[in-house]
Amino acid sequence: MRSGNIRVLLVYPQYPDTFWSFKHILPFIAKKAAFPPLGLLTVAAMLPREWEKKLVDMNVSPLADSDIQWADYVLLSAMIVQRDSAKKVIRRCREMGTAVVAGGPLFTSQYESFEEVDYIVTGEAEVTLPRFLKDLGEGTLRHLYVSDEHPDLASTPVPLWELISMKDYVSMSVQYSRGCPFQCEFCDIIILNGRVPRVKTTAQLLGEFESLYTRGWRGDVFIVDDNFIGKKEEVKRALPEITAWMKERKNPFSLFTEASINLADDEELMRLMAETGFHRVFVGIETPEEESLAECRKHQNSGRDLVASIKRIQKHGMEVLGGFIVGFDSDLPSIFERQISFIQKSGVVVAMVGILNALPGTILYKRLKKENRLIADSSGNNADASINFLPKMDMETLMEGYRKVVRTIYSPREYCDRVITFLKECKPDVKIKLCRHEFLAFLKSIWYLGIVGKYKKYYWKLLSWSLLHRPKLFPKAVALAICGFHFQKISMC
Numbered sequence: 001m002r003s004g005n006i007r008v009l010l011v012y013p014q015y016p017d018t019f020w021s022f023k024h025i026l027p028f029i030a031k032k033a034a035f036p037p038l039g040l041l042t043v044a045a046m047l048p049r050e051w052e053k054k055l056v057d058m059n060v061s062p063l064a065d066s067d068i069q070w071a072d073y074v075l076l077s078a079m080i081v082q083r084d085s086a087k088k089v090i091r092r093c094r095e096m097g098t099a100v101v102a103g104g105p106l107f108t109s110q111y112e113s114f115e116e117v118d119y120i121v122t123g124e125a126e127v128t129l130p131r132f133l134k135d136l137g138e139g140t141l142r143h144l145y146v147s148d149e150h151p152d153l154a155s156t157p158v159p160l161w162e163l164i165s166m167k168d169y170v171s172m173s174v175q176y177s178r179g180c181p182f183q184c185e186f187c188d189i190i191i192l193n194g195r196v197p198r199v200k201t202t203a204q205l206l207g208e209f210e211s212l213y214t215r216g217w218r219g220d221v222f223i224v225d226d227n228f229i230g231k232k233e234e235v236k237r238a239l240p241e242i243t244a245w246m247k248e249r250k251n252p253f254s255l256f257t258e259a260s261i262n263l264a265d266d267e268e269l270m271r272l273m274a275e276t277g278f279h280r281v282f283v284g285i286e287t288p289e290e291e292s293l294a295e296c297r298k299h300q301n302s303g304r305d306l307v308a309s310i311k312r313i314q315k316h317g318m319e320v321l322g323g324f325i326v327g328f329d330s331d332l333p334s335i336f337e338r339q340i341s342f343i344q345k346s347g348v349v350v351a352m353v354g355i356l357n358a359l360p361g362t363i364l365y366k367r368l369k370k371e372n373r374l375i376a377d378s379s380g381n382n383a384d385a386s387i388n389f390l391p392k393m394d395m396e397t398l399m400e401g402y403r404k405v406v407r408t409i410y411s412p413r414e415y416c417d418r419v420i421t422f423l424k425e426c427k428p429d430v431k432i433k434l435c436r437h438e439f440l441a442f443l444k445s446i447w448y449l450g451i452v453g454k455y456k457k458y459y460w461k462l463l464s465w466s467l468l469h470r471p472k473l474f475p476k477a478v479a480l481a482i483c484g485f486h487f488q489k490i491s492m493c
Contacts, residue, residue, distance in 0.1 A: 009071035009098075010044055010055040010163070011063060012037035013078050013085035017490070019352050019383040021059075022170065024486035028441040028448070031170045033059040035222060038173040039104055040077050041159035043125050048133070055163035058085065068098050076117075077104035080359070080380030090117060101132070105192060109360040110377075111144060123147040124178070124193070126155055150179065150194040154201065158211045171220035174208045176200055176238075180227040182260060183363070184284070185296040186325070189226040191361040197230030202238040206245050213252055223257040228281075230260075232269060239272040246277050256280035260300050264309035270316040279428070281313065282321040288342045289335060292328035297363070310346045317428030319476070322348035323382070326402055327356035329392040336401035340408050347421035349480055350487075353405050354382035355398065358389050383490065410491040412455035415484045416462050423470045423477060442478045449485060 015021045022034045037057055044053055054070070056063050068074060074093050078086040083106055093100045099118040107114060108122040119141060121128045128145045135141045156175075166172065179197040180189050212221065229235055246253065255278045263269060263281065273281075285306060286298055293302045310320045324343065326335055343351045357378040358365040368374050368389045376388040383406070391398055408414055449459045459481055466477035 005050055005052055006048075007052045007070060007072045008044075008047060008054075008075055009067055009073070010037075010040045010053065010075045010077075011089055012040055012055070012057045012059065013076070013082040013089055014058040015082060016084070016381065016384075018081060018381050019487075019490055022483075022486055024489045025482055026170070028444045028482050028485075029170065029438070030440065032061075032168040033057060034170045035173050036164050036166075036169050037077065038159060038175065038224060039125075040075070041161065041163060042156065042175075043075065043077070043103070043129065044160040044163055045157035046125060046129055053160070053163060057164065057168075058089075060164075060168045063089065063092075065092070065096065068093055068096050071098055074098055074100050076100055076102045076107075078102075078106040079104065080106050080109070080378060082106065083380065090114070103128075105188075106380075108192060109188065111146075119143060119145070121145045123149070124151055126151040126153075150196070150198065153178065153198050154204070156200065156204070158208050161211060161215055166215060166217055171222050172212050172217050173222045173224050174205065174212075175224050176205050176228065177225045177230055177234075180230050180260075182227070182298075182300055184298050185363045185367070186356060186359070188359040188362050193226070197227065199231055199234045199238075202241050205238065206242065209242075209245060209253070213249060218252045219254065221253040221255055223255060226258055228257040228259045229263055229266075229269065232266065236269060236272060239276050243272070243276045251277055253277060254279050256282075258282040258284075261285065261304070261306065261309050262300050264312040270313060270318070274316045274318060274428075278318055280319045280321060282323065283310070283313075284323045285310070285346075285348070286323065286325045287328065287331075287335070288338055289328070289330060291330035292335075295328050295330045296325075307342065307346045310348060311425050314347065314422065314425045315427050317426060319350075319422065319426060320346075320348050321350040322346070322352065324351055324353040325356050326353065326405065327387060327391050327393065327398055331393060333393070333397055333401065336405050339405050340414075343409050344414060344418055344421070347418060347425050349415070349419050349422050350483065351409055352382055353402070353409070355385060355387045355402050356391075357387060406491040410484070410487045412458040412484070412488070415487070416458040419462055419477065419480045419484075420465055422480075423466060423473050426470075426473060426476070428472065438475060438479065441482060442475075445478060445482050445485075449481060453485075455488070 017023050056067055076086060076089055090100055101119045102117045103121040107120050111120045111122055121132050127147045127149045132145050177197050177199040178193040181195055181197060259281050261283050287293060288306060290302060313320050324339055358368050359378050373390040375390060378388045379386045385402060450456050453459060462477055462481055466474045
């Protein structure tokens with residue numbers, strides 16, 4: 001290694017074409033990727049200031065050999081779904097003799113599979129990264145750094161935004177909390193981040209908002225928490241201060257996040273979130289089958305009218321994005337029609353339907369391993385029609401049923417009907433405005449979807465209905481029409 005300052009290249013591998021990649025939407029809005037690599041940007045802020053740093057997000061630009069050759073260390077972070085791309089990066093670094101330091105969910109959950117990586121730093125960086133940096137300074141580096149400690153987030157720094165070009169992304173991201181109080185059998189969040197939610201201070205969160213604001217960002221901000229309302233009382237204390245910050249700056253951000261369905265039980269919390277500027281929330285709904293909810297320990301969803309819960313949230317002006325699963329041991333062949341009916345009735349436009357998979361370390365994984373039913377590693381892709389265990393249902397029946405669900409809900413007619421159902425229910429407090437890139441996307445959509453598009457009949461039906469019945473939500477109708485183009489591509493409609 002050189003004797004001067006250390007050069008570090010932070011690399012974020014490519015995503016395949018997935019439900020959440022929004023690959024087919026990006027050309028409409030002249031963006032290169034949906035979200036920035038928040039974890040790497042946060043880690044970059046934890047590194048010594050004197051180090052030279054570069055970041056390559058392979059979803060935005062290719063990784064050049066010269067980038068790897070420039071670096072003393074390549075810091076690689078990845079989700080499970082990025083595994084194939086991450087392996088290619090590791091191979092290239094080895095061929096060029098550049099040491100790799102790997103972390104993030106992929107390497108935390110599967111570090112045994114990456115012996116070829118020089119240094120693996122698992123768990124939460126606030127704990128394990130300082131140990132790595134100390135050993136680096138003392139010349140005593142080890143191959144593996146492991147910790148299951150879940151630290152207080154008070155020391156988590158503002159991400160190093162200067163390493164990216166914000167104009168490349170659809171949305172910016174911040175993190176408020178880690179951990180979830182629930183214990184869903186298939187979920188790896190409680191494995192990675194624990195069951196006791198931890199939150200940043202309101203001042204920290206506003207500091208991150210301010211860092212985005214002063215750099216000129218205006219638009220969507222994704223609060224990436226796996227359950228934003230894991231500590232509801234803390235959230236309720238923070239929201240009024242966030243609302244005041246937003247109003248002072250003329251509401252520069254449109255916020256969205258993830259939350260559990262019990263959000264629908266708290267009128268005060270829904271009102272506060274809507275006032276703050278939350279317009280979308282992802283909810284793990286999973287299934288309308290009570291037996292399957294009990295099987296996967298999704299107790300917070302059991303014993304309630306799920307459709308009514310969804311509509312309560314949407315009546316506060318927040319679009320519910322839903323996660324759905326088929327392939328539970330309790331599922332009967334009737335589940336496919338039940339899922340279709342439920343999704344259409346609920347007005348959940350963005351419905352991610354996946355086949356159950358067992359992620360490493362989860363309660364489900366351990367159970368299926370004990371039952372000798374595991375057959376492969378999970379791809380990490382929620383909607384690629386893959387499964388990594390032997391289901392109780394006949395495999396062919398499961399696969400055909402799954403494909404039927406996805407192709408039905410994203411067929412143009414059903415999708416259009418579902419958007420209209422949502423628009424009837426959604427009641428935002430203010431008129432939604434089209435920003436510049438959204439207006440350009442609208443103009444492009446007229447040509448690609450309304451003139452030469454295969455499904456132009458439904459495009460014009462949706463937009464004309466919105467103009468006539470819910471003109472305040474016309475920008476939302478346009479956005480969902482464009483989203484439908486992506487989902488139809490993904491589902492092969």
